Amino acid sequence: MEYSSVLTTCTYCGCGCNFYLENLDGRLTGTIPCKTSPVNQGRLCIKGWNAHEFVQSDQRLTSPLIRKEGRLVPVSWEEALDYTASELAAIRSEHGPDSLAFLTSAKVTNEENFLLQKFARAAAGTNNIDHCARL
């Protein structure tokens, strides 16, 4: 059996509690609150105690999907990325960069947020980027 525990930050609310995710043979089995965290000092709420549960849900998306004849069907990454890039490029060349809009996310990391706004502004050429800050 292989066991590891990795210190990280909770994905739910804005408190930002720290806990260890327990990994047993490649499956997440639980969370252990971090006692030295200045935020949660060893405590967690019900969502924090169970934050590992959805990660390996059988409902997770495991493959890119493209809509074909009305249905979303699994495709390769090459096909999904080529198709997405060509559609974005086509819309931009026909209607200008401001015909594209981007929603970034309060759930993803700082690095990913920074990169998507850079992508929108520098690659796509528009400031049409917003997220769910108001929700």
Add this chain to the structure above:
Amino acid sequence: MTNSIGDIEEADCIFITGSNTTSSHPIIADRVYRAKENGARVIVADPRRIHIARLADVHVQQKLGTDVALLNGIMHVILEQGWQDQEFIDQRCEGFESLRDTVKQYSPSVVEGITGVPAGDIERVAELYARANAASILYCMGITQHTTGVDNVKSLANLAMLTGNIGRPGTGLNPLRGQNNVQGACDMGGLPNVFSGYQQVSNPEANSKFASAWQAELSDKPGLPIPDMLAGLEDKSVQGLYVLGENPVMSDPDSDHVSHALQQARFVVVQDIFLTETAQMAHVVLPGVSFAEKDGTFTNTERRVMRVRKAVEPVGDSRQDWEIIQDLSNRLGYSMSYSSPEEIMQEIAQLTPSYGGITYQRLEGDGLQWPCPDTGHPGTKILHQERFARGLGLFHGVEHQAPAESVDQEYPYWLTTGRIYTHYHTGTMTHNSPTLEREAPEGWMEIHPDDARKLGLRTGDRVRVASRRGSVEAAAYVTEDISPGTVFMTFHYVESNANVLTNPATDPIARIPEYKVCAVSLEKAA
């Protein structure tokens, strides 16, 4: 937050308004309990008798959408009694006359008429807050999700400045941010008008700094906020929409309208970890990875940047979100070649003054609170200690304005919305978490016993709730925790989503929708 989470324990008085703290921020509620044990007074102003109201020294239940009037009434009493901090006002602020003249009209008896809060309670709140040595304000979406959201926040800022409760331990104006990295998404420039660190796209200096760092021509025209993107989809000025980790079909007000707007799009791509209601409408779905499968950082409500670390391999063929964006960028002809999230953070630190001193190495341990301008800086626990960001703190005289929509004969009940303890937002994660789902598998509507009697409703009965935009069914939950004439619902459940009902009217400045107030009709369902 101007102050820090631990700092709440230093307060002598904690004023909680528009925050169901025990449900939405349980670990912050713990700090309130501890402060209370140390002798702090707790004031709760909330239309519902929420859990934390039970330990409050005073709980006032203002009518929905009357926060400005209530706060003006509190300030009226403070000024009448001479409890303001005149030295702080004179030295650190400006515009005091405008505030004084405005609140003069808001005597406790006038305010009682608008808010339904007894005049004596308004006086008691004013006394507890103003006479504390250090008083902290905690607020959340109950303050901001109104067409007067900006006015509400300005009024809270007025109250804090009037009493000098800012810039010291145990004080402050402390918004509790609802999503784990909503602070970071804003800090990183996930907004239409600013680059990272709130540097305006229309500011020539900022624009040319980013243009030269990124080797690209950058538009100086602020982009569209979400409500205008949806309008753009409908009038075809917006043709393509890229959605990363968000579920607007469930989370935006007037859901039917959002679905309609998305159907008009020529191309919708959704990058997410589950097939959300929004992803089901997409042309392409790209599987990203969850927090447990990635490296990076989140910034919490007290501006603390903390590490996220990969604990398990991604499921199936899902890919790192930053790699997906990078691959698309390269295909679009704009080259990106980052080798890790850490390399992206190095660029963030270079271009973002408030994150200038942040490195992964320095984040080991407690993380760092921004502003942290250089690698020798210890981070900032309390903002505005010597001066405000703009120099002098500006008072605003703010008048009460009614919500965008009012009850009438056809829609005679007020509806307000919020979260519950076991679920989170549109439930993408919590409904897929068996323990949490078991706790609360279906949505409900809270209603006062007097109203329930009139409608012949008992707890568990099905009730049809309709607004001017749509209707949903939910189970009734009869409780005295809500005032007569008002009902409460969550937006966690697709089967009974309150956002089918909510009003998309927005604050003119912040463009935040009025989730917290709309008019509905109720009918017992078969």
